[in-house]
């Protein structure tokens with residue numbers, strides 16, 4: 001066995017965590033040789049429920065699970081943290097203004113960023129799941145200035161997986177055969193699932209697809225999948241979101257297979273004209289150490305327009321949190 005790794009999960013009593021924690025503890029996240037210490041962060045009102053989850057974790061007798069710590073203090077939760085999964089967030093309530101939503105999330109991710117800056121391990125990597133995920137990642141980073149920019153990601157893997165599954169279903173192939181999918185921009189309805197470079201069996205597929213299907217079915221179905229699941233289930237995606245978090249973090253450590261790529265929200269370095277510093281989804285290759293943006297893609301005029309629209313939404317979110325004094 002390697003030495004135990006501290007994994008911090010926020011929103012530990014929530015729906016996603018109820019699927020996620022068991023995957024982490026069973027070894028799905030960091031592999032079968034890495035023991036895990038779980039640090040669970042919740043609000044005071046949910047600590048009792050978190051205790052219940054911890055009892056269930058104990059009852060699984062996972063060989064890799066070394067300890068479970070429950071706290072409402074970010075300074076305790078992020079102490080020694082190497083992997084931070086920031087799931088807990090303030091959902092948008094009925095009649096809630098956007099500015100209220102951003103401020104409520106600033107009050108969550110600001111202090112968590114500050115704690116990460118002070119007490120997390122030097123090798124910390126962070127995945128922000130709680131919505132608005134990209135902008136919450138931006139706030140977290142602004143409050144953790146000593147942590148390198150490439151340690152912050154927002155979760156776009158669920159959107160990516162949805163796009164892969166939708167294309168595979170349409171073509172009647174296994175989802176494992178789809179490569180080079182890309183989802184650009186915000187984890188919101190403006191996201192751009194882009195299959196212009198997607199391949200099955202090493203060959204491009206876009207020429208085989210009806211452009212009307214791509215624009216009127218594929219793109220809106222992938223981008224609207226979150227709402228469709230809420231309508232059908234009466235609750236937002238949880239198991240698939242947990243699965244995507246596991247996929248994204250595992251690939252971040254293990255590296256992307258061959259010359260394939262994936263989609264992740266990362267701190268922009270200006271590639272593809274995306275403003276520097278914005279946390280925005282782009283096609284990336286995981287190297288094991290970090291992410292390399294796939295830089296050399298042709299962007300056709302339709303794609304350009306869609307990318308600009310979703311980036312404009314991220315810029316508006318950034319400007320709003322800046323105006324609220326949550327970032328500089």
Ligand code: NAI
Nearest residue numbers: 011013014015016041042043088089108130131155158241
């Ligand atoms: P949930 O409401 O079941 O759980 C959220 C938990 O976070 C609650 O237990 C709450 O007490 C906790 N929490 C709130 N403030 C906290 C704080 N300051 N510190 C620690 N915990 C705190 O929600 P669910 O279904 O688990 O979803 C969590 C988040 O993930 C939501 O924001 C949701 O919109 C987002 N999401 C993101 C996806 C993505 O693809 N990026 C996909 C699906 C959901």
